[in-house]
Amino acid sequence: MQPALAITDLTVAYHDKPVLWDVDLEVPASTLMAIVGPNGAGKTTLIKAALGLVRPAAGQTLFYGRPYREQRRLVGYVPQRGSVDWDFPTSVLDVVMMGRYGSLGWFRRPGKAERQHALAALEKVRMADFATRQISQLSGGQQQRVFLARALVQDAQIYFMDEPFQGVDAVTERAIIDLLRDLRANGKTVIVVHHDLQTVPEYFDQVCLINVRRIASGPVAEVFTEANLRATYGGRIAFLGHAEDDEATPSRTEGMLKGVAD
Amino acid sequence: MSSTMEVQLIAIVVAAACALPGVFLVLRRMAMMSDAISHTVLLGIVLGYFVTRDLASPLLFVGAVATGVLTVSLVEMLTRTNLIKEDAAIGLVFPVLFSIAVILISRYAGNVHLDTDAVLLGELAFAPFDRITWGWLDLPRALLIGSITLVLNLLLIVLLYKELKLATFDVGLAATLGFSPVLVHYGLMTVVSITAVGAFDAVGSILVVALMVAPPAAAYLLTDRLSRMLGLSVVIAVLSAVLGYWFARWFNVAIAGSMAMMTGVAFLLAFLFAPARGIVALGVRRSRQRWEFAQQMLTLHLLNHEGTAEADDECSRNHLSHHLRWQPRFAATVIRLAEQGGLIQCDGMRLMLTDQGRRLAQEASLR
Numbered sequence: 001m002q003p004a005l006a007i008t009d010l011t012v013a014y015h016d017k018p019v020l021w022d023v024d025l026e027v028p029a030s031t032l033m034a035i036v037g038p039n040g041a042g043k044t045t046l047i048k049a050a051l052g053l054v055r056p057a058a059g060q061t062l063f064y065g066r067p068y069r070e071q072r073r074l075v076g077y078v079p080q081r082g083s084v085d086w087d088f089p090t091s092v093l094d095v096v097m098m099g100r101y102g103s104l105g106w107f108r109r110p111g112k113a114e115r116q117h118a119l120a121a122l123e124k125v126r127m128a129d130f131a132t133r134q135i136s137q138l139s140g141g142q143q144q145r146v147f148l149a150r151a152l153v154q155d156a157q158i159y160f161m162d163e164p165f166q167g168v169d170a171v172t173e174r175a176i177i178d179l180l181r182d183l184r185a186n187g188k189t190v191i192v193v194h195h196d197l198q199t200v201p202e203y204f205d206q207v208c209l210i211n212v213r214r215i216a217s218g219p220v221a222e223v224f225t226e227a228n229l230r231a232t233y234g235g236r237i238a239f240l241g242h243a244e245d246d247e248a249t250p251s252r253t254e255g256m257l258k259g260v261a262d
Numbered sequence: 263m264s265s266t267m268e269v270q271l272i273a274i275v276v277a278a279a280c281a282l283p284g285v286f287l288v289l290r291r292m293a294m295m296s297d298a299i300s301h302t303v304l305l306g307i308v309l310g311y312f313v314t315r316d317l318a319s320p321l322l323f324v325g326a327v328a329t330g331v332l333t334v335s336l337v338e339m340l341t342r343t344n345l346i347k348e349d350a351a352i353g354l355v356f357p358v359l360f361s362i363a364v365i366l367i368s369r370y371a372g373n374v375h376l377d378t379d380a381v382l383l384g385e386l387a388f389a390p391f392d393r394i395t396w397g398w399l400d401l402p403r404a405l406l407i408g409s410i411t412l413v414l415n416l417l418l419i420v421l422l423y424k425e426l427k428l429a430t431f432d433v434g435l436a437a438t439l440g441f442s443p444v445l446v447h448y449g450l451m452t453v454v455s456i457t458a459v460g461a462f463d464a465v466g467s468i469l470v471v472a473l474m475v476a477p478p479a480a481a482y483l484l485t486d487r488l489s490r491m492l493g494l495s496v497v498i499a500v501l502s503a504v505l506g507y508w509f510a511r512w513f514n515v516a517i518a519g520s521m522a523m524m525t526g527v528a529f530l531l532a533f534l535f536a537p538a539r540g541i542v543a544l545g546v547r548r549s550r551q552r553w554e555f556a557q558q559m560l561t562l563h564l565l566n567h568e569g570t571a572e573a574d575d576e577c578s579r580n581h582l583s584h585h586l587r588w589q590p591r592f593a594a595t596v597i598r599l600a601e602q603g604g605l606i607q608c609d610g611m612r613l614m615l616t617d618q619g620r621r622l623a624q625e626a627s628l629r
Contacts, residue, residue, distance in 0.1 A: 048434075051437075051438050052437070052438075053434060053437055053438065072438070072439070072440050075438065077434065077435060077438045079432065079434045079435065083432070083434060084431055084432045085289075085431070088289065088430070088431045088488075089289075089482065089485060089486045089487055089488045089490075089491050090427070090431065090486075090487065090488055091486075091487065094427075095431070098427075098428050098431070098432065098435060101424055101425075101428055101439055101441065102438075102439035102440060104424070106422075106425065106441070107421055107422070109423065109424055110424065134486035136486070150435075
């Protein structure tokens with residue numbers, strides 16, 4: 001089957017300092033993939049380069065075999081929550097409707113169909129009661145769910161989410177993960193920049209470990225190993241009781257992870 | 263049409279035309295760019311004049327708009343080097359371009375109708391004398407230009423409302439959805455330049471800045487919807503213009519100065535009295551929260567000591583200020599408010615919770 005996303009030889013540099021060095025990545029369709037790595041590893045840059053928000057120095061990105069320009073409609077993007085001004089004078093429903101702007105194109109204004117769409121998406125993230133609220137009145141978790149609803153109305157095939165679990169409460173985290181599984185069940189592919197290594201095996205089926213270079217990527221069961229994590233995080237990670245067993249299985253790795261010094 | 267009427271009409275269309283793009287400048291935190299553009303367009307006018315030797319040539323207008331856009335890109339170029347922050351870059355670019363214009367005028371165009379005072383303050387009172395006649399049409403030039411600018415701005419915002427909103431709120435999403443934020447940005451800056459050129463001939467650059475920044479800033483405090491913010495900005499700008507005109511008439515002072523002052527007054531009023539976000543509303547809410555919180559503390563304190571051995575001492579009116587370290591007068595007020603609110607009952611010196619007070623305390627203890 002054709003991969004949902006195929007990145008080859010992607011290099012992004014800031015002057016002569018590589019942020020991403022010759023990264024190859026293939027994401028099979030209908031999977032949930034976590035992108036993990038230490039701060040400054042280029043996780044957000046990877047997403048931005050794939051979406052053409054950052055110009056790569058080399059390499060190409062194909063979505064179902066074709067470049068982004070031709071596949072825009074298939075791609076949904078959930079930026080980091082902090083990337084927008086939440087004091088902007090607009091309502092929750094309005095923000096969600098922005099997800100439909102792409103299919104409307106220039107000049108055409110959103111109408112009843114877009115409203116219905118947006119309301120249904122808000123229902124899905126359990127934020128329907130907040131539709132008419134000013135966005136500055138939302139908590140962090142609620143803001144994140146609004147962003148998710150906005151991605152849902154884009155009705156994309158591949159979603160990129162930049163740290164959707166950042167600073168959200170447990171309820172929102174559950175809601176988000178349920179939603180991700182829902183998307184996967186409907187044949188969508190979701191690529192998530194993720195920080196919490198503990199939950200990787202539980203939440204995702206694919207993982208990509210990067211630290212400027214791609215250390216490893218593939219099914220969590222094969223790739224999410226102590227050796228790869230060490231290669232990714234260097235000495236900044238603590239494992240508990242690894243003397244017992246050198247061939248750490250993913251589930252064990254989960255138990256052994258104490259935490260990452262970010 | 264009387265000239266009084268005409269001056270007011272010019273002021274009204276110019277005010278409305280400036281307020282519309284001003285909303286997006288304020289939301290994009292680029293308010294100071296209006297200051298820069300409204301000054302540097304002068305350089306374009308001067309250079310255009312040197313090329314054409316004709317103050318009425320449309321090339322002057324084109325040149326002015328071009329320097330406005332040039333200002334924006336110069337500021338961005340400087341900012342992108344990461345050696346200077348944006349505010350400093352604005353402060354560097356615009357005085358340079360503006361002063362080149364001033365030098366050129368003073369050296370080569372001293373005898374032409376291009377003087378620097380008029381640039382800063384405009385000459386609205388004389389605007390009705392500069393007329394355009396075209397068939398049956400006989401209008402002040404400033405009114406015609408102002409109206410065209412206003413129509414253009416209205417059209418742009420009606421047609422591109424959704425694009426402007428998206429690119430202002432979330433640049434990243436705008437880009438991924440295929441609405442080039444760079445295009446929207448430079449489109450907006452072109453419109454700001456056109457508006458500044460069209461307006462400053464009549465009202466001067468200071469008033470252009472005042473009209474682009476103050477009404478949107480005031481409207482921002484009064485509403486939480488973009489469409490209403492646009493509408494309110496226009497209303498505030500127009501009211502400031504008309505009131506400013508009459509203020510100038512009554513006190514026999516500069517018209518543009520009075521109008522700019524009125525925009526400041528409008529902002530001050532919104533700042534103080536905006537229903538949800540004004541200083542007064544905020545103060546009232548803070549003070550109410552303070553008293554409500556104090557009452558909650560009181561009920562929680564009473565609940566904690568209810569039925570205990572030291573209850574007589576802890577729940578006594580006299581000892582309350584001692585235990586909670588409250589000023590006696592503050593404690594007395596809290597007790598009075600709590601009693602009026604049905605939260606506590608006073609039995610001589612002894613304070614007792616009512617059922618309602620107990621419920622509040624229990625709720626508070628869960629927080």
